[in-house]
Amino acid sequence: MENLNWLFYAYGIAFLLLFGYLFQIGRRESALRRRIGDLQATVEEHWKK
Amino acid sequence: MREISAADPPAVPIWMAGAAALAMMVHLYLVFVWVPTEATMGIIQRVFYFHVPAAIASFVACFVGGVASILYLVKRDNKWDDLSLAANETVVVFEAVNIVMGSIWARRVWGIWWTWDAKLTSAFLLLFLYSAYLLIRRATPVEVRGPVCAVICILGMLDVPLIYMSNRIFRTMHPAPVIGGGENSGLDPRMKIVLFFGLFTMLLLWGCMVRIRRRVASLERAADDLVRRTNEMIDQGV
Numbered sequence: 530m531e532n533l534n535w536l537f538y539a540y541g542i543a544f545l546l547l548f549g550y551l552f553q554i555g556r557r558e559s560a561l562r563r564r565i566g567d568l569q570a571t572v573e574e575h576w577k578k
Numbered sequence: 579m580r581e582i583s584a585a586d587p588p589a590v591p592i593w594m595a596g597a598a599a600l601a602m603m604v605h606l607y608l609v610f611v612w613v614p615t616e617a618t619m620g621i622i623q624r625v626f627y628f629h630v631p632a633a634i635a636s637f638v639a640c641f642v643g644g645v646a647s648i649l650y651l652v653k654r655d656n657k658w659d660d661l662s663l664a665a666n667e668t669v670v671v672f673e674a675v676n677i678v679m680g681s682i683w684a685r686r687v688w689g690i691w692w693t694w695d696a697k698l699t700s701a702f703l704l705l706f707l708y709s710a711y712l713l714i715r716r717a718t719p720v721e722v723r724g725p726v727c728a729v730i731c732i733l734g735m736l737d738v739p740l741i742y743m744s745n746r747i748f749r750t751m752h753p754a755p756v757i758g759g760g761e762n763s764g765l766d767p768r769m770k771i772v773l774f775f776g777l778f779t780m781l782l783l784w785g786c787m788v789r790i791r792r793r794v795a796s797l798e799r800a801a802d803d804l805v806r807r808t809n810e811m812i813d814q815g816v
Contacts, residue, residue, distance in 0.1 A: 532622040532686060539625045539682040540606075543632070543675045547783065550671045554790045558589065561797035568804040575811065 589793035590786045598786050601779040605772075613772045622686045627772050629679040631780035636672035636704070637738050639665045639784060644735030647728035656799060659724045663715065664791035666708055666731055668784055673705040688751065696744040697752035700737060707734040720802075 609627045616623035643665035650658035680698070681691050692698065711730050718726050745752045756765045757773075765773065 532620050535686050539679045542678050546675050554794055558794050565801050
């Protein structure tokens with residue numbers, strides 16, 4: 530039974546690392562898309578003036 | 579340069595993300611329910627079905643990162659630098675998974691968390707090298723970043739054969755290889771199925787990660803370029 534707990538710890542940490550990383554790069558992608566959208570809007574606005 | 583827009587398709591196609599999620603669930607079912615328990619080590623041996631595929635995924639990532647670095651040095655095309663960065667970052671993630679799981683297994687089976695034997699030390703060296711790569715990448719000026727990082731990455735790739743061969747050449751505490759390890763090695767057919775399915779799952783997940791990270795790298799480049807162009811426009815009073 531104790532070994533089963535250790536097995537869950539091992540898989541838990543592994544999943545935390547893998548999905549934590551996936552979550553982090555997914556968030557970074559959407560933040561960059563927003564930033565590029567804002568920058569493009571700024572440039573377009575500048576040209577209109 | 580191609581314009582980036584919110585309407586761009588996602589970095590990972592839906593079918594690929596769905597297949598990775600489904601494969602992960604099936605793999606967990608196989609590991610926790612279907613596969614027989616190993617006779618001597620007991621249930622903790624099931625760490626093996628995630629520990630080994632994570633190691634192999636990190637080796638594949640090293641190889642892809644190394645080849646992309648060579649192509650970058652030859653062609654000087656940023657897409658290869660982006661791919662190399664994406665692959666190298668996943669080396670750190672998968673190697674960390676491999677080492678943490680191995681360490682937990684060792685605590686139960688050997689009674690210690692860590693020992694500096696050839697296999698473990700060379701695996702730690704890989705994690706250390708690629709972590710250093712990521713730090714150096716941040717610290718290096720943009721103009722020389724690509725070539726400097728490509729050279730480090732190619733050197734890092736050389737550690738992979740050392741890890742693979744270490745428990746074949748040296749006497750180590752690490753268990754002997756169960757596949758391709760000689761006469762006395764071998765694995766129960768059901769264990770082999772779970773191991774190979776785990777490898778398939780891990781590579782699918784790795785593919786998703788690399789695609790997203792490569793997209794992030796190209797978006798970062800596009801954002802830097804836009805900022806530079808905007809500043810130039812402001813400076814010229816356009």
